[in-house]
Amino acid sequence: MPSPAPSAKKPPVQEAAPAPATNANAPAASGAAAAPSTPSAARTAGRGGLAIAFAKVSFIVFGFAQQLLLEGLLGQAGYGQISRVLAIVGVLNNVVVATAIQGVSRAVSTAPEGHVDAAFARTLRVHVALAVVLSLGFALAAGTIATAVGAPHVATPLRLVAAVVLLYGVYAPLVGSLNGRRRFLDQAGLDVGYGLLRTVGMGAGAFVLLRLGGSGTLGAAMGFVTAAALIVPIALTRSGVGHAGAGGPSARDYLGFLGPLALGQIALNLLLQTDFLLLSRFAGQEAGRLGLAASASDDLLGIYRGVQLFSFLPYQLLMSVSFVLFPMLARARAERSEPLVAEYTRAGVRIALVVTGAVAGTIAALAPHVLRFAYKSSAIWEHGGPVLRVLAIGMGSFAILGISSAALTGLGRERASAAFNALAVCLVALGCVVVTPRLPFGPTMLLGTAISTSIALGLVCVVAAIALRREAGAFVAPLSLVRVFVAAGVTVAVGMRMPWLGKLAVLVEAHVMGALYLAVLVVTGEIGKKDLSLVLKVLGKPERAGDRVRRT
Known part of the structure; x- marks a missing residue:
């Protein structure tokens, strides 16, 4: 499991198993955070999250x-x-x-x-x-x-x-x-x-x-x-x-707790599958209208699921950030330490943004090659490449939405978090209902579904970011947003020109794209020595006295 x-849960890789994208770890994290707020407590929260994150990977x-x-x-x-x-x-x-x-x-x-x-x-x-x-x-x-x-x-x-x-x-x-x-x-x-x-x-x-x-x-x-x-x-x-x-x-009190939690999770998991299920409905209906076999719509759904498998990667990988961020925010708010709330929020969202840009940018850059590397069917990479380019960016927005929702939940705003998931479900559904059935049966339906889904997720991501900024007093520095967008844009622009050189070459190209992304962030000043210090802190490794003096 x-x-x-x-x-948030559960992406296509995991839909066949218990949900990954949930608030399920929150209670334990909160319990762990109930200890005195000390560096060792933060390290414990980080190590606990990293242990489970390893299993998640x-x-x-x-x-x-x-x-x-x-x-x-x-x-x-x-x-x-x-x-x-x-x-x-x-x-x-x-x-x-x-x-x-x-x-x-x-x-x-x-x-x-x-x-x-x-x-x-x-x-x-x-x-x-x-x-x-x-x-x-x-x-x-x-x-x-x-x-x-x-x-x-x-x-x-x-x-x-x-x-x-x-x-x-x-x-x-x-x-x-x-x-x-x-x-x-x-x-x-x-x-x-x-x-x-x-x-x-x-x-x-x-x-x-x-x-x-x-x-x-x-x-x-x-x-x-x-x-x-x-x-x-x-x-x-x-x-x-x-x-x-x-x-x-008591059973009554316990069910009273589970009810609102279940409603939020229903919204979340519908969000993960709304575009796929509506595409399934409209493709199946159109195949029947055209007198095609059921396997015709199955073929289309196979392409879209292959695309989703890779587009959900940023969200899945960001869950380790949530494991660390959630308990730290909950404890800081409980102690009424608003400066710490702002600091943790800013740092957590920034890490999430950088990771999302790296993964989503690399996947979008090499979309057809990634699918060709992974799948036996040529139709998946031939027709799914443009779809993956769009959906990888859209799911990048979803990943940031997930981090924002986790932060809001940690700050005691569970209802706002659930509301954003519900809003996203409605907007994705609206986009698919308006766009998908009006497109001709075939790969065009896939691209239209991906575009409408990505736009909806991007809009809700912005709204959730504004809400988190108001609640925590911080989100991420505007300059960091610009640098990440520039780095991702450069990565995609270069990657789109990469030729197909064979399956083994895809692994090399992916590393090159990731290195290019990081290089742009280093050159623009987004990544530096402070980031190494943050990693060492989470891992529990002591800083050298000289490092502390210089940072002070």
Whole structure:
């Protein structure tokens, strides 16, 4: 299972697993931050975030391997089919996971000594009951959902993965208890282990059923269920189930806490999938109107999912920043230290901006080459290259929106954070509804969807940045914005002229683009010695006295 993170989840790499983009780690982080505000406390928060971030990076790697493996086994149309299944169930799974981890972690971390196991047992019962209801409801509604997204042919695998909703509903609170107890190594181990199980399970399932003459999509879904079934007993050996007793919130109070949290997560996860699901609906409808086979729209969805896989990278990689930023902001606000709030906000957003520019700029610069490097189908890189250029920049805005939302949540403005996610959902949906169905069936639909989605995310990113600036008294220096935009622009302009020299050359070109981006930032004065000091502080390494004197 991916590591929880403030603000947002789950991108395509992870839609097949519990949500990464959530506020799930917030309770533990807040609990950890409750210690006296000292340099060691900041280092503890940073190290805890880095430990889970390491597991998250591992999970991203497994997720990439899974996506590329499935495309190679199933082909472009089959990849589009399984992507539809994972996108649909991922919305519900991510909400289940995010609310369970955050809710149980909060209950466990705030329980008085001696009542932790009772609090865990009580909240676990609530989540198991919810998992049964949601899993059954999803299975019953699978046919209706499949038809609504223009893909009635995926109803059977959708019914099958309803079992994953049940299994995640049990697994996530187990992980939440580890998070609340700050057993980050156990949590990270489960994340890495599940990432491996899921990748192997889905690949093996698809391969076996294809060899038997069956549906590779159904086989991948069976592998997904199998992996989730295996990780639950493994997690039980690490977390236990607690024990009955007086401790923890009542079921009514606990559900009252989960309700608003779930609404925010629903908005967030719909945001991650709105463009894909609406494209699925409109492409499926248009294919039917033209008398084409269902596989025609599957082909288009396979291209768009391939594009999304890379465009979500900036957001996924920025979650480690959230792990560090969230608890530090929460503690600074609790201590009414507004100068520290402004300092942490400015530093955190600046790091996020620099990282986003590097990743999104490099991907946009080499978009067709990146897709050609990764995918077997030539249609994905031929038609997906221009789409990825646009969506990489749009998802860069989404990454900054995620950091802004995490910061607002850390400052006690959860409702504002959720409101921005809801606004983004509405704007993305509006853009797709207005643009996509008016375009001719084919790659043009993909590009139109990417453009409308990117514009919507950019607008909400600006609004959220203004809100964070007002709340924290800082955002990021305007000159830093200009420098990052210039560096990214130079990187994209140069990268667009890079020729195709083979797959191995793509790795070299990516490093060259990243080096070019950093070089522009160094030349313009955006990156310097202060940045090294910040990295050393987070890692807990002492600065030399001379460094402190010079900075003073």
